[in-house]
Amino acid sequence: MLQAMRNKMHGWPAIILLGISVFAMSFFGMEGYLTSSSDMSVAKVGKHEISQNDMQDRLNLLRQRANAEQGDQFDTSIFEKPEMKLRVLNSMIDQQLLLKANDDFGLTVSDQAVRDYIASIPAFQVDGHFDPTSYSAVLASQRKTPEMFEAEVRSDLAVQLLPRAIDASTIIPAADAERFLALRMQRRDVRYFLLPRPTISDAKVTDEQIDAYYKAHLADYTDPERVSVKYIEVNGADLASASAPSDEELRKRYADEKQRFVQPEQRLVSHILIDVPANATPEQQKAALAKANDIAAHATPEDFAELARKDSQDLGSKRQGGDLGWLERGVTNPAFESAMLAMTKGQISKPVLSPEGYHIIWLRDVRSGDAKPFEEVRDTLVKEATAADKDRLYNEVAGKLSDNTYQNPSSLEPASEALKLPIKETPLFSRAGGEGVAANPKVVAAAFSDDVLAQGNNSGLIDLGGDHSVVIHVDKHLPSTPRALADVRGDVHDRIIDERVAAEAKTQAQALLARLQKGDSMEDVAASSKLDVTAVKNALRVQADLPPSIRDHAFLLPHPADGKPQYASVDMGKGVYALLALDKVQPGDLSDVTADQRESLRQQMAQAYGAEATSELIEILRSRTEIKINKERL
Structure with a gap:
């Protein structure tokens, strides 16, 4: 050209x-x-950009959590659906708005709060206490440095600052909780009887009626546009493993990376914290120092834990007698670390000033750093070397597949022959997706794209996540077409009958309801149709022996007035109706509700009100912030 x-x-x-x-x-x-535009953001929140990498990292994290919670029941395609991606993106936007609000309000997460949170994570604990070795091992397995993880924790905690402040400031008066309890435990006396599905007199459906209904509801009987595709996939899990590394190679790797396996010096530490507010006055600072000096002067190893439980203002360690577990360099703030490293075993320090306040430190024990022997870490080295070889092999094969299918855009055959990879096929699927790889929205989008569907080209390499990718080529294409009337005649006939039955059932129910509202008794009305009335007294909102539709409707009816029941008809579905009478409403009996249950309810209400207030705040922040979403990059 x-x-x-x-x-x-x-x-x-x-x-x-x-x-x-x-x-x-x-x-x-x-x-x-x-120059070319470098704007590859998924969204912009004011001046802050949410990149595609940020979005993918969040999706991967949520996918890992869901997989861990649901196991075999986890649907891998759920996080590829556009509506889920948009929901996750909106959550990220809300978090960014809260972080910006923190800056505006001067809210920050303290170093102590970060340390306390990390120390509380079970994966980093041994015998209920923070263990630096476990901490380092877990982070290494996730390919994260302590600085990276601490930044993530700080960000997560920062997002919670405003919501928690709102929750803490939400006051639920006891009277409001009592009213809610009384409403929640309200009791209602109800009667009802069921009208069975009627037998209609006009059960004949003519050809003309079937034809008319079919034409009027043609969209219901139209098959969507569908395609089937051929594809070649590269799955890291299926690639032949490289030969295991030799002992010589492993020992060389161990020697080159020996520093990774050195257990750093650790110190077993307890402390007592006397808090000093960030905006403390000189008088407050003097008072805090005086209190810290007094505690340090009287503290001994024998009573240190008791003093910590009594006087420490570090909520994270107070209950454990100030125990911080085994600490190493880089875990605490510089002032605390400097004092800790200068102490000898068994020593109790004078007050040490840090951004959180004054610390009295007790160094309970010290263990020097030792390198783990080769034999102890050999399995880890083998796994790492094998994983690296698999990654290299996957990238190599996926790259060759991409190049070959690009150079031969009209067929998958050349790539299949060159790479010895089979060509697989999918059943027909619509734009809503299908089975197997066709359940992945990326595959669906590519299959119906102009380049692949209209132009007949191979797709690009489609990354399905987890060292799994495919290239597709459309095999069959069926345009959207109505199904023949002959094929759906039975369904059309049944629908017409169902609509007639539903109309007849509603007419019957309305006629009986009119009789009730005019003053006829429910028993007489039911008897005229040879039906029995069921009475349920003191029904609750969770009443198990009431059909859910009747129960829910009964608690929506207004209170009976002047001793006259409230009546309603309830559509139970499939041509069945119920006639319902509400005879009496009584407040809930709260005599058996304990003080702890009442307090628990108040806390739940406070959280609910706080969540609603947080949502309102986010809506206000959204209205005041320029937000742009690039849906095509989701």
Whole structure:
């Protein structure tokens, strides 16, 4: 094509085109032709960008959590659906709005809060106490440094600052909790009887009626556009494992990376914290120092834990007698670390000032750092080497597949032959997705794209996550077509009958309801249809022996007035109706509700009100912030 253009670029057309190009460059600037946009954000919240990598990291994290919770029941495709991605993105936008609000209000997460949270994570504990070795091992397995993880924790805690402050400031008066309890435990006396599905007199359906209904509801009987695709997949889990590394290779790796397996020096520490507010007055600072000096002067190893439980203001360690577990360099703030490292075993320090306040530190024990022997870490080295080889092999095969299918866009055969990978097929599927790889929205989007569907080209390499990717090529394409009337005739007939039955049932129910509302007794009305009335006294909102539809409707009816029942008809579905009478409403009996249950309810109500207030705050922040979402990048 370039050669054809070159052949035609002579004479006056070339002069005109050149003139236009010069004008365009002078008008818009040369940089528009020499640079490309680096904006690959999924969304912008004010000046903050949420990148595609940020979005993918969040999806991966949620996917891992869901997989851990649900196990074999986990649906791997759920996080590929556009509506789920949009929900996750909106959550990330809300979090960014809260972080910006923290800056505006001057709210920050203290180093102590980060340390306390990390120390409370069970995966980092041994015998209920924080263990630096476990901490380092877990982070290494996730390919994270302590600084990276602490930044993540700080960010997570920062998102919770405002919601928790709102929760803490939400006050639920005892009277409100009592009223809610009385409403929740309200009792209602109800009677009802069921009208069975009626037998209609007009059960004949003509061909003309079937034809008319079919045409009027043609969309219900139209098969959507569908395709089937052929595809080649590269799955890291299926690739042949490379040969196990030799002992010599492993020992070399151990020698090169020996520092990874050195257990750093650790110190078993307890402390007592006397808090100093960030905006403390000089008098408050003096009072805190005086209190810390007094505690330090009287503290001994024998009574240190009791003093910590009594006086420490570090809620994270107070109940454990100030126990912080085994600590190493880089875990605490510089002032605390410097004092801790300068102490000898058994020593209790004088007050040490840090951003959180004054610490009295007791160094209970010290263990020096030792390197783990090769034999102890050999299995870890084997796993790492094998995983690295698999990653390399996957990237190599996936890269070759991408190159080959791009160079031969009209067929998968050349790539299949060159890479010895089979060509697989899917059943027909619509834009709503299908089975197997066709359940993945990325595959569906590619299958129905212009380049693949209309132009007949291979897709690009589609990353399905987890070292799994495919290239697809459309095999069959069926446009959207109505199903023949002959094929759906039975369904059309049944629908017409069902609609007639539903109409007849509603008419019957309304007629009986009118009789009740005019003053006829429910027993007489039921008897006229040879039906029995069921009475349920003191029904609760969770009444098990009441059909859910009747129970829910009974608690929506207004209170009976002047001793007259409230009546209603209830559609039970499939042509069945119920006639319902509400005879009496009584407040809940709260005599058996304990003080702890009442307090628990108040806390739940406070959280509910706090969550609603937080949602309202986020809506206000959204209205005041420019937010742009690039849905095509989801």
